[in-house]
Each structure stands twice: as C-alpha cells, then as structure tokens.
Amino acid sequence: MFAESGWTALNCEPEWGGQGLPKLVAAPVSEMWKSANHAFSLCPMLTSSAIEALVLSGSDELKQTYLEKMVSGEWTGTMNITEPGAGSDLAAICSRAVPQADGNFRIFGQKIFITYGEHDMADNIIHLALARTPTAPEGVKGISLFLVPKFMVDADGRPGERNDVRCVSIEHKLGIHASPTGVMAFGDKGGAIGFLVGEENRGLEYMFIMMNAARFGVGMEGVSACERAYQRARDYAKDRIQGTDIGVRNGAKVPIIAHPDVRRMLMSMKAQAEASRALAYVVAGAQDKAHHHPEADVRKQNQAFVDLMTPVVKGWSTEIGIEVASTGIQVHGGMGFIEETGAAQHLRDARISSIYEGTTGIQANDLIGRKIARDGGEALKTVIGMMRALDAELATQGNEHLVAIRRRLAAGVNALGKAGEWIVATHASDVHATSAGAVPFLMLFGIVAGGWQMARAALIAQSRIDAGNSDPFYQVKVVTARFFADHLLTRADGLADSVTEGAAGVMALAEDQF
C-alpha cells in the first residue's frame, strides 16, 4: 500500500520511476513517516540509500536490473557495512570478495546490525555490502562495494534462485522493535554471488558520497522523535486532571498542563522540535540549491553549508530527540513508565539515532576536523556572519520577547565564535584537546543554530503581527522562540567553556585509573 501509493519514489530520479521532488518536500514527508513509525521508516530510508549508491556508481546493467523495482518499492535495499570488529572503524572491515571466472565475485563474511536484513515484506532484498578483494590494499583504501541480491534475478527480471546470504539471527533491541536488525552470513555455502558496484577499492568513497544524505535522514529522526513525543505528552497533559492551580487551595481540579513545571516541560519539547526542524529544513533547502541551482558559485556555497551543518543536524537533533522523548515520559508521570501508554517507546526508539550512521562523537569529530579545522574555520565564519546579519535585523525590534531573544542569541553566537576560533587555533597542535571538546562544541553549535532559526522565525512572525495579522500561530512562534532563548540558548556559554577549558579533566587520567 505504502509502495503502491508511490511514497517510496518521492525523491528518486524520474528516469527510474521516481518523482524527482526536491529535498525540501521529501524531508518533511519523511519526518512524518518517522514520527508515525520510526522502525518502519527505516526500510524506505535504507532502500533510498541503496538506490542512491546504484544511481551514482552502478553499471548500466545493474541499474537496468535493479533500480526500477527498488524505486517502486517492490524490492527493498540494505547497507551491509558493520562487522563485529568493524563499527566506527571501517578500516577494520575483513569480509572477502573472491573474483570468479565470469567477472563477478563470491562474497564471504559476517555483517552485523543490518537494518531490514531479512523480512518477507518484499519479493527481493538487494544487499549492498562492503568487502575486500584479494589484491586490495590495507585500511580504508582497500574496500569495494558489492550488490548481493537475496534472490538471484532471472533473465525476465524476476527473483529466482536463493543466493548464499542468510540472516542467522535477529537482535533483541531496546527499541525500533518493528525493524528487523539482522546478523548476515555471506558465503556459508560456497560464496554469495556479488556484483561490483563502481570500481574496485573505491567503496568507501561511494559510501561517503551517500553519507550526507543518510546522516541528514537520521538527523530527521531526532526531529520526528521530538514531535511525536511532544504531541503525545501535550494530549495527555490536557486530559489528565490532577491537583488545583498552584497557589490555590481547595480550588477546582485542573488538567496538569496548568501546572508551571508541566508547561515548562512541554515548552522545552515544543521549542526543541521546532528549532531542530527549522534547522533541518534550511539544510534540506540548501541541498536542493547545492544540486540544482543554475549558478556554480551558489551551488558551491550551499554545498559548503550542507557539509558544515550535516553533522550538526545529525548529532544535535538526535541527542535532543532522546532528551525530549525522556521529558515526554516525565510529563506522563507514572503512566509514562507503563509500556501501553506509548511514551516509553519514543525514548526506546529515539535512543538508537545518536548511535547509528556515525555516533555523536563521530559527527563531532567530523565537524571540528573535516568541516572546521580543515578550511581554517571559513565555512563556520560564513554561518556566524549570517547569524550576525540577523542580529542587525533584530536590533530594530522593540517587542520585549524579541529584545530578549536578540540578547541571548548574540551571547550564543559569541560563544560559538569563541569556541570555533579556539578549535581552529588548537586542532593541529593538540587534537586530543579539541577532540575532547568536540561533542560539547557540536551541542553548542546546534543550540546556537537552532536559536538562530527560531529568532528568524520570530522576526517574521512579529512582522506579521505588527502588520495586523491575528493568526495565533505567529504569537505562539514568538513565545516559543523566547522560551528557546531563555532555556536552551542559556546553555551556550557553559558549553563554550567546556570546549575551550575542559580538556584537562578529560585527558589527565591513565587508562588503568578508570
């Protein structure tokens, strides 16, 4: 039904049956899938990654044989990357690809944590797997990408004989229970037939091309976790009658949303959902411009923005997704701890997003190393310049909320600038120190970037209010931005201090002193 309605083809290339819609449309749609069912949403997300790999690097024959069915959703796709000894460290991958007389390969090895590695929801599963050929150099430069179908495709394009790749176990996980996470055995019965995707030894390069999209997609899981946790908690808080208004004895019983602390929790959920969403959509729009804008300069600028912000969207949104889902449980009180209520599932589901597709630590090191130190902080300075340009606009506003928002944002931007300069100045000479501050820096960046987007939204909303528009949406937006400023942006200075002065406490102990 989902596939028949064409949802899987939303942002795929029209050449293979896709609708070719912009990322700025696809991202909000995918957010809704993720909010509705995180576990299910992984199947189209992983399939989409596999499609992208084939479109980018597959031979015409592979494209002809597989793409149309994958775009249509008849077949699903997987990414077989992780091995027991190779998680964050892809250099340690040791699955083998043995060349055959017919030009194809036999694949041997074990892959773990394979999302939708096995199921019977589709007629075929198209595994993309990383493995080494016998002549491959060591490390990350000796990894190739292979297509390994669950069922071999016959001359008529139909699934035929079973290939020698099997799911040997399904993991018992904390969350996303509806997503089968498989341990996959390749080649237990003579070797799984695999087809080389692109050129030998360039597998990791192909993975990196897809990685921005995949990381952005997981970042959207953070946004969706915030939203679904917020909606459930808000509904409960409006329904649940408990106590009287604070300060009133023997008054009428009120719904708990009347209690200031419940309201604070709901506002923190709402504000973080909206801030992370705004930031993600801005990055989605930049992706479209980076790919399709007619001017090369604009494409380049947007790509630099996307490269810089992707680890922030991935790392920050998924971390706050966990925090917000946990707050959602708290709003429910004791009922939040009961599984039937549903609030606990949001935390269980959200907890994976800061781990897979590169942990927050991996994102943060990518951010400070490849995205900031490497260009001497240029891309970061450009973004800080955009934030300061907004400050000039905010300076014209007299509304008390906007005055407060401007003050907090300015302090946050200064903190981000200071911490960024320290990273640029320190990374080459003391990578342990900058790496020790990498996650606090990523969180600082996320908060300030989220506050920037909330301030932008508040400015526009206030201009509508000033023009006489009485839609309450605008007033709510201004208040939500105000909350974000006073409760989230206030964390910025402390985080900046942890970045620039926190390494001593992190690195001083010997390993055996832990």
Place this chain on the structure above:
Amino acid sequence: MFAESGWTALNCEPEWGGQGLPKLVAAPVSEMWKSANHAFSLCPMLTSSAIEALVLSGSDELKQTYLEKMVSGEWTGTMNITEPGAGSDLAAICSRAVPQADGNFRIFGQKIFITYGEHDMADNIIHLALARTPTAPEGVKGISLFLVPKFMVDADGRPGERNDVRCVSIEHKLGIHASPTGVMAFGDKGGAIGFLVGEENRGLEYMFIMMNAARFGVGMEGVSACERAYQRARDYAKDRIQGTDIGVRNGAKVPIIAHPDVRRMLMSMKAQAEASRALAYVVAGAQDKAHHHPEADVRKQNQAFVDLMTPVVKGWSTEIGIEVASTGIQVHGGMGFIEETGAAQHLRDARISSIYEGTTGIQANDLIGRKIARDGGEALKTVIGMMRALDAELATQGNEHLVAIRRRLAAGVNALGKAGEWIVATHASDVHATSAGAVPFLMLFGIVAGGWQMARAALIAQSRIDAGNSDPFYQVKVVTARFFADHLLTRADGLADSVTEGAAGVMALAEDQF
C-alpha cells in the same frame, strides 16, 4: 538468603530484631543493592518504609504482631498510596474504610503502581494503605493509614486466611522488570480487613514523616544507576578495540577508552556518580546527627540541612542517573542498543526514579516552597555560607586543578545565591514564575552542591598528595573534581538565568495554543 543473612534488618530498631546501624552505613549498603539489582532492592526499601510507619505510629498490638517478621525479612511490606485519579494529588484519594463493630475496618477501593504488591517470595505481604473513613473531611486532612495483611495472622502469629485484597494485574513497564508492580483491588468480596495505624485522619502526616527517608532512598537509586552504568561502560571501553589513536594514521588499534570523546563520556559518568554519592552520604550523616546527636541545637541544624537537601538528593541524583545511564549506552555504540549487552537495562531501570516517590517537579516545588521560601531562604543561606567557607580554604591552594575548581565553584555558588534570592523575593507574589523555574533551580542546586562536595574531596586529596601520599586514588579524585568543575559546574550560570528570567516563555501560551 538475603533475609537470613540479616541484611533487611540493617538499620531497623534493635527492639524488633534490627541492627540499629547508622544511616551512614545503611546508605552505602543500600547503594550496592540498588546497583546490583534495582528491581529487587525495591522490596527491602518498601518493607523498610512500612516498618518505619509502624514503628512511628502503630499500636503496640500491631507492632507485636507484624514488626519482627518484617524486620527479619520473612514478611514484606508495601505502600498503597496511588489511585487511578490520585497520583501526585493525594487529596483525590477515594478508597473507603468502613468501621466495623470490632473496632477494625473494611477497606474498599483500587490502588495502582503498588511495588511488590503481589509475589510469593515471602509468607505474607503487609500492605499499608491510605483510605478515607465515612466521617473524614475532604482533601488531604481526611486520609487515614491502614494495615491490611495479605493473609490474616492467626493467634500463633502465623499467616492464615486470605484477606480480601488481591492483585488484579501486573504492569508491563519500561524497566525494573523484576519488580512486580500491581494493580490492587481492596474489598471486591465484602471488604478487606484493615487495622487503623495511629489516629484517624492523620495518615498523610505519617506519610510525610516517612517521606524524607523514602525520597532519600530513591535518590540513592540515582547514585547507583550512575555507578553501575559507569562500571559497565568503563569495562567495555577498556575491552573494545576500535580505530587508532586520534591523529595517528595506520597506527596500532587501541581500546576505545583511548579516544577523547569516550573518555569525556566516562569522566562525565564517573564525576556525576562521585558527586551525587558524596552529597547523598553527607545528607545520610546529617540524618544520623539529626536523630542521635546529644545536643538539641545540633540535631535541629542537621534536620534543617536534611529537609533542605532531601529534594535535591532525590531530584538531582535521579535526573543525572538517567543522563548517565543513557551516556553508558552511547559508550557501547551499537552494542549498547542490544538488550543482551545490559547497558540499555540501566537506562530503562533508571527512568522510573525521577517519577516515583514524587516526580522531579514535585521535589522542586517542595524545595522552593516549603524548604526555601517558607523560612525566607535561611536554610539555603546557611548552606551557601558553608560553601563560601570552603572557598576560603580553596583560596590557599596553588595547584592548577584546585585553582580551576575554586573559580568554577565560586561562580556556581554565586549563581545559586542569586537564583535563591530571586525565589525568596518572588515566591509570594508570583508563584507561577518561581514554579516555572523550580526544576532548573533544583538542577542548579544539585550541580553546585555536587561541585561543593567534589571540591571538598579534592582539597583533602591534594593535602594528602602534598604530604607525600602517592596512592593514585588522591590524584584521580582531584582530576575527577576538575572534570566536574569544567563540564558540570559550567552549567550553573545558564540554569540561574533560566530560573530568574525563564518564566515569560513558560507561562505565556494559552492551553489551547499547545
């Protein structure tokens, strides 16, 4: 076995077979039970609360009949407080107690979330239940406390006939799966026989007397969650080989504890475990002095300290227990999300502690209202005075870690003082504003109080080092305090701003704007 070894009797009155050990001994022992098995530890904890209620308020006959078996662990106890419509709002309790000709009562009603409400681990279960007599006034002043045994006790003191209280359902919870949480039906078959504990309509008062101990006990769950999550993550980080030392290409593979971000996570777990433990033990020591010190003045001072700090120990420690358990999952990467690893269970278990025995919001409102505003901030000022006295001692130290610790602690104490003064000045005139900042204030208090204890420990440790003691324990303590200062105390200023200036964003929206 647990009961036979005498553990259940550790801090019970010797008159009933207990060992009468100080809280300062009982608290660390209970921490170990909680770390070993949070779910199981609830059974002795709840039994201990029931024992305390009987010792405080029970008639001689009730004491003679029940206490010895409960102290020995042969029988267990429960607290039947919550009802479907009465969670945080105890005024809404509507279970009924109907007086009988024999002077006892028949109890009717439904209680939910009853920890160890039903099991076959002990020969009898002694339920303490809150209910209303027919003549009771409305609200919290009309609640009485009853003892309702699962099996009626015969003339020889042995469990006999089944009483009319039954577990009708066991909840499916996020965590503490080994703890049976029951929905209890009283009086479905004519009325459960109940014995009044103490005087009619004074049930809530008795509950409040026990509440400090129970809240302290749940606070210790936060400490134990930090510790067990830390131990597991540390062991994994030393074992798991992944990647090379950062900045080194093609070097030897290292355990992940070598990576700065993993180390940062472990230090944050270790530092918060030690800070919350130190604070809790200091409060445990004050409890002993409050009860047993020969001088009335000292008893009074210590009781004031215990009253002030109990909501901080309960609220802050349980909140950081959740954060630290979640960090423990992150240290494990993908393995952390697999249930067999065990890290996920720590988060699932820890998640209840900030909810039961009064949510963090309830603790925070107790803190700012009863414990701070009511005495015009006197008790708080006394504690801040103790913190500033430590600052004078720290001022004599030249070691770079202690210099940094002093600077951060001084900033934190100032932030706490500022926020506290604002609460005292504002609570009477705008309780919605102070209540909106109550949880940020509680977290601020916890961080500063934890930092205070870490600084105390660091000062002592440094004096040992200066005296030539080479036990690495002391150096580790100084470094851990340094980490706490740069990564936790740095949050203080931002939290104080959220307290004093954050209410506008919390309270501005109408309920239908959520």
